[in-house]
Amino acid sequence: MILVTGAKGQLGGDVCALLDAQGRPCLGIDAEELDITDEAAVAAFFAAHPEIDSVIHCAAYTAVDRAEDDAERCFAVNANGTENLAKNAAACKFLYVSTDYVFGAVDEEPLEIDTVKAPSCIYGKTKLLGEDAVRQYCSRFFIVRTSGVFGEKNTNFIATILRLSETHASLRVVNDQFGAPTYSADLAALLVEMISTERYGIYHAANTGECTWAQLARYVLSLCGKETEVEPVSTADYGARARRPLNSRFSFRSLDENGFSRLRPWEQAVRAYLSAIGALR
Ligand SMILES: NC(=O)c1ccc[n+]([C@@H]2O[C@H](COP(=O)([O-])OP(=O)(O)OC[C@H]3O[C@@H](n4cnc5c(N)ncnc54)[C@H](OP(=O)(O)O)[C@@H]3O)[C@@H](O)[C@H]2O)c1
Structure with a gap:
């Protein structure tokens, strides 16, 4: 039985849908069913579900800017919550979804899995602590760092741009952070594999x-036939509450070396998402 946390989120929702479609036994939970920050509740949950042999841990505190003023809760969910799960699932296969924000590299080289970690915001720090907990307690672990997730089951950058395009003739958008977005349906298929x-x-x-x-x-606005202009601005000028890395270019060496296929190009994935939400022109 595969336990999926964050089952009402973008990624967890897609993981559960895929497992269901494949007819594989899956238990999808979200904060309502189990608050992962509650150590005793997590222990009781695993005691009540001895059939769980694998965990895909997608639950997280993902409000990156809010986390700067809500550090305690962010640590509780991403660091302590992950530790609570990892401790109780030490005998399981454990897949933890992490983030490009654990890095802070300033050059332009693709990020290798062992590139130095220097998270510049609370969210990145807490996700890195989550990685540490998984490595400490679980011997059969996967840590999968992803970036810029968009999917049908929650709001995201693309959905926000489309919403704002209804009321704005021009939008200021950051143009000096480099990486690639990730369609949650594509990532879910990889995680399930x-x-x-x-x-x-x-x-x-x-x-x-x-x-x-x-x-x-x-790209999104053009595919959706929107007239809204994009005004490119620097990260510094945009002035978001949380500091984000400028270089989120991933190396996919470990996918290649372990026989997993890379995800499709981001343009194709964005088009598929826009089609799925009925926003394509
Ligand atoms: N979104 C991105 O751009 C991005 C980028 C890189 C990495 N990631 C990682 O990818 C994973 C999936 O992200 P996502 O975009 O699917 O996130 P999401 O849509 O925000 O979903 C996260 C889920 O976790 C749940 N959750 C929060 N606190 C919890 C708690 N204390 N106990 C149990 N569940 C709790 C949330 O429930 P509530 O809504 O009820 O709080 C929500 O359903 C996360 O690990 C995230 O760190 C995301």
Whole structure:
């Protein structure tokens, strides 16, 4: 039985839908069913479900800017919550979804799995602590770092751009953070494949190619036939509450070396998502 946390989120929702479609036994839970920050509740949950042999842990505190003023809760969910799960699932296969924000590299080289970690915001720090907990307690683990997730089951950058385009003639969008967005349906398929293998380790997974948020916004608006202009701005000028890394270009070496396919190019994934939500022109 595969336990999926964050089952009402973008990624967890897609993982559960895929497992269901494949007829594989899956238990999808969200904060309502189990608050992962509650150590005793997590222990009781695992005691009541001895059939769980695998965990795909998608639940997280994902409000990156809010986390700067809500650090305690962010630590509780991403660090302590992950530790609570990892401790109780030490005998399980454990797949933890992490983030490009654990890095803070300033050069332009693709990020290898062992590139130095220097998270510049609370969210990144707490996700890195979550990685540490998984490595400490679980021997059969997958850590999958992803970036810029968009999916049908929650709001995301693309959905926000489309919403704002209804009321704004022009949008200021950051143009100096480089990486690639990730369609949750594509990532879910990879995670479900991974958890069926014994190819444990640390991975990077995002749609392939490279863009900035401004380039992504322009692409989305053009595909949806919106007139809204995109005004490119620097990270410094935009002034978001949380500091984000400028370089989120992933190396996919560990996917390649372990026989997993890379995700499709981000442009194709964005088009598929826009089609799925009925926003394509
Ligand atoms: N979104 C991105 O751009 C992005 C980028 C890189 C990595 N990631 C990682 O990818 C994973 C999936 O992200 P996502 O975009 O699917 O996130 P999401 O849509 O925000 O979903 C996260 C889910 O976790 C649940 N959750 C929060 N606190 C919880 C708690 N204390 N106990 C149990 N459940 C709790 C949330 O429930 P409530 O809504 O009820 O709080 C929500 O359903 C996360 O690990 C995230 O860190 C995301």
